[in-house]
Amino acid sequence: MGVSEQGASPGGGARARIDRVLFREEALAAKVRELAERIRQDYAGAVGAGAGRAPLTVVGILKGAFVFTADLVRALGALEVPLQVDFMAVSSYGSATQTSGIIRILKDLDRPIRGQHVLLIEDIVDTGLTLRYLREHLMAQDPASLKACVLLDKPERRVVDVPVEYVGFTIPDEFVVGYGIDYAEQFRYLPYIACVRLEG
Ligand SMILES: O=P(O)(O)OC[C@H]1O[C@H](OP(=O)(O)OP(=O)(O)O)[C@H](O)[C@@H]1O
Numbered sequence: 001m002g003v004s005e006q007g008a009s010p011g012g013g014a015r016a017r018i019d020r021v022l023f024r025e026e027a028l029a030a031k032v033r034e035l036a037e038r039i040r041q042d043y044a045g046a047v048g049a050g051a052g053r054a055p056l057t058v059v060g061i062l063k064g065a066f067v068f069t070a071d072l073v074r075a076l077g078a079l080e081v082p083l084q085v086d087f088m089a090v091s092s093y094g095s096a097t098q099t100s101g102i103i104r105i106l107k108d109l110d111r112p113i114r115g116q117h118v119l120l121i122e123d124i125v126d127t128g129l130t131l132r133y134l135r136e137h138l139m140a141q142d143p144a145s146l147k148a149c150v151l152l153d154k155p156e157r158r159v160v161d162v163p164v165e166y167v168g169f170t171i172p173d174e175f176v177v178g179y180g181i182d183y184a185e186q187f188r189y190l191p192y193i194a195c196v197r198l199e200g
């Protein structure tokens, strides 16, 4: 496994090196299947067409959640959960390991979500600022329901309270990369999740 990968940051951040693997590909795949099964059970009878039902729209948050979203929607599809996929792109970290605290919407939803069940998909909840912002933004559009599914939860760094209905793994206060998650745009392509060590 390429745990000694190394790269200079094009975004001007420190050099970064993969330190240790937290979750291997197999562990991530098993967690995705487990989350999909929980979601299937919770939404049974509520999504799709027919009396008392509403469509389910999964909203993947780019860029960090692009891999998780792709895997989760396919796991839900394998369980025959009908859904539509939309994306938002937001950013607040730039090339740093500390949030700027300013969340910028780079891309909003393509289609209205009014009256639909919305499942927001995030890679990580850290300070909670991004998720809180997104929940408020989506709730203002009057969905039938709104839940969040987050692969990684780093509770030690939380600065705002925000509900998270589905959590994959709880992790310690370390900067992580891989499986869509970056440091200064590096390492998103790694099939595993690892801690990164900054040098210089
Ligand atoms: O809980 P928070 O402290 O707000 O941090 C979590 C957010 O930070 C990262 O996104 P980032 O802004 O780096 O953009 P990206 O998804 O394009 O990598 C991550 O993907 C989450 O969206």
Ligand code: HPA
Pocket: 093, 124, 126, 127, 174, 175, 176, 177, 181, 182, 183
């Ligand atoms: O640990 C992290 N890694 C990458 N991006 C992040 N955004 C919030 N926390 C993290």
Ligand SMILES: [Mg+2]
Pocket: 061, 062, 063, 064, 065, 090
């Ligand atoms: Mg993100």
